[in-house]
Amino acid sequence: MPDSTALNLRLGIASLLASGFLFFYAIPRFVSAPSNINNIVLSPLFWPYILSVLTALVGLGLIAVSITGEPEEDGFAEPGPMLPKWGRLAALALIMAATFLLLPALGMVWTSMLAFLATAFLFRTRHPVAAVICAVLIPLVLYGFFAHVAGVAVPQGNFVRLP
Amino acid sequence: MSLIESLAAGFALVGNIEAFLMLFCGLIVGVIGGAIPGLSATMAVALALPFTFSMAPINGILLLLGVYKGGIFGGSIPAILIKTPGTPASSATILDGHPMAERGEAGRALGMALYASCTADAVSNLALILFAGWLASFAMNFGPPEFFALILFSLTIIAGVSGESLLRGALSALAGLLLATIGLDLVYGTNRFTFGNPNMMGGLNFIAVLIGLFAIPEIIAMAWNPVAHLGKTRSLGKTRCTLADYLGSIKSILRGSLIGVFLGSIPGIGAAPSAFLSYSEARRTSKNKANFGKGEIEGVAASEAGNNGVAGATLIPLLALGVPGDVITAIIIGAFMVHGLQPGPMMFILNVDIIYGLFIGLIISSVLLLIVGSVAIRGFRFVADVPKRLLMPAVLVLCIYGVFAVNNNIFDVGVMLVMGWVGYLMMRARIPAAPFLIAFILGPLLEDNFRQAMLMSGSDPVILFRGPITWFFWALTGLTVFAITRSTLRKRVPLS
Structure with missing residues (x-):
């Protein structure tokens, strides 16, 4: 099976599953509507239901296209070893999750410094000294602008507070 | 207000x-942003947006328009090179610019x-x-059915032409529309997909979604392949563009400008198709058509006129x-929304000073672009030397600060990071992100x-077809779907 048809097939199946999940589980459970609405068209449920049905139709279309499809390059298939690439993606996901979780405790400036350093070294920077200098300076300059010029209450964290 | 009063x-x-x-x-920011491969004009505008929050509305919007125009040229x-x-x-x-650079005529190109x-x-x-x-005064006659038909047409064309497949574009638009339903219902105030989280009751923050979709995927792409950006920079060479070169290409420049204006004023088409159409028209009509693709200066003129012609028209x-x-x-x-402005026909009545201020600023921007662009051409080597593996971490930090600054809310930073991964997956699956974002903005309006x-x-759907304006937009929607489907089928025929 050509790569593009596989991609369309995957997308089509994912769309159908998402549509089924929305129609049978998420919309009835997570969208509330007042009980006294006589006309379904005006209900808060109507629009999400329409969108989930349309998603299913697009999913069917993608599956139909994949059956009669033309060969194209798959976006995920690339030459070269894949393991290091997936490893770096996983590491970046961890850095982003840690950044989000550390923001309230460490504060935006210190968390950003750590995130900068971790990301630069993940990208195998050829300028380690410049990376450390930028990791310190950029969050500080942005803190200066947003806290003192734009008047944003930048989170300071529980440990070291900046003026 | 008279024209003179509005201008004043x-x-x-x-x-x-x-x-x-x-x-x-x-x-300046736009030219630098546009000139750095992997940063793009879109990302430059998205990153500049948070810096405009503390500015006067007109200054903030002018800054963003400057980034936009500079980025397209950059x-x-x-x-x-x-x-x-x-x-x-x-x-x-x-197509023609790089062959000219290889011949040592980069400065001329x-x-x-x-x-x-x-x-x-x-x-x-x-x-x-x-x-x-003129269009705004015409749109004053629009009621809800006309706006519904117009927005539906806009979404259809955006979904159809943004990517390589109408179905993937439609899937992207539907995902954007679904995401826009999160929050309290517009009429009854009941919860929709809020999961009991008060941060989601107002819906997802638009700026967090857009920065997540357009800036974070580039950072993730760098993790996938940290050396993808490396390339060889050509020197400017000694030849420069002369008045004779300019006058020799003036027909293609004006034609490209008009193509850009026409395509730019249709929601969703954008600069790239305009540049290619302008280029192909110039090649078709030029007396030097044999040189196109080998370093013909008229080809550079036509494609640049095509892509910059959309900047004002959009x-x-x-x-x-x-x-x-x-x-x-x-x-x-x-930027308009952050400053409490709602673009649309009513803005020509309520905020006419801002409208005319923008018009004046835009006229001046064309002259300023000439000055900034001349310097940027000579300074590109410094921009090209910025290490991308330091630039992308800086973009990440800038995104975190910028998104937080919108509502002083860490939840928005989380939304941005999650949307970044969604955007990256879409990029890899060749699902265009533009229909997603535009559907997310237009979803509540639709x-x-x-x-x-x-x-x-009284719930009679016939009202959606109530007059010539709605018929016009429904016909355009039908034509768009027909044309895109036909062109897709035609592409597939030779392969079967």
Whole structure:
């Protein structure tokens, strides 16, 4: 099976599953509507239901296209070893999750410094000294602008507070 | 308010050094952003947006428009010098620009790119000034059924032409519409997909979604392949673009400008198709058609005029109808919303001073672009030498600060990071992100107008076809679907 048809097939199946999940589980459970609405068209449920049905139709279309499809390059298939690439993606996901979780405790400036350093070294920077200098300076300059010029209450964290 | 009074009100807003300075800074940031491969004009505008929150509305919007126009031109610099388009719109410029650079005529190609860009930009601004007011006064006759049909048409064309497949574009638009349903219901105030989280009751923050979709995926892409950006920069060479070169290409420049104006004023088409259409028209009609693709200066002129011709015209549907013409104007709509302004026909009545201030600023931007562009061409080597593996971590930090600054809310940072991964997956699955973002912005408007129309008619759907304006938009929607489906089927026939 050509790569593009596989991609369309995957997308089509994912769309159908998402549509089924929305129609049978998420919309009835997570969208509330007042009980006294006589006309379904005006209900808060109507629009999400329409969108989930349309998603299913697009999913069917993608599956139909994949059956009669033309060969194209798959976006995920690339030459070269894949393991290091997936490893770096996983590491970046961890850095982003840690950044989000550390923001309230460490504060935006210190968390950003750590995130900068971790990301630069993940990208195998050829300028380690410049990376450390930028990791310190950029969050500080942005803190200066947003806290003192734009008047944003930048989170300071529980440990070291900046003026 | 008369025209003279409106102009005077506009001058009063922008007739100060701060407004010009913001426009100038915006152009510099845009040219640098557009010139760095992997950063793009879209990302430059998205990253500049948070810095405008503390500015006066007109200054903030002028800064973003400067970034937009500078970014579109800036994209041509790496396209010519390192065969890597800084923005997708500059892809057509590579065809003749890079062969010229290989011959040692990069300075000549870049000079022509600049002059064609400034000319097209001026024509596009003029079209905006002439047509936006007229379209806005026409749109004053629109009611909910007309706006519903217009938005549906806009979404259809955006879904159809943004990517390589109508179905994937439609899937992207549907995902954006679904995401827009999160929050309290517009009419009854009941919860929709809020999961009991108070942060989600107002819906997902638009700026977090857009920065997540357009900036974070580039950072993730760098983790996938940290050396993808490396390329060889060509020198400028000794030849420069002369007046004779410019006059020799003037027909292609003007034709490209008009193509840009026409395609730019249709929501969703954007700069890249305009550049390619302008290029192919220039090749078809030129007496040097055999040289196209081998380093013909008229080819550079045509593609640059085509992509810059859309810059002012995309603001026509934005200002007159409140419908963003492309992704960048979708981001600029964010600046309007942050400052409590709602683009659309009513803005021509309620905020006419801002409208005319923008018109004046845009005219001046074409002249400033000439100055900034001339310097940028010579300084590109410094921009090209910025290590991308330090730039992308800086972009990440900038995104975190910028998104937090919108609502002082860490939850928005989480939304941005999650949307970044969604955007990256879409990029890898070749699902265009533009329909997603524009549907996310227009989703509440589409639903609101639909429900208002149903309330007006006692739920009779016939109201959605009530007059010539709705018929016109429904016909355009049908034609768009038909044309895109036919062109897709035609592409597939030779392969079967």
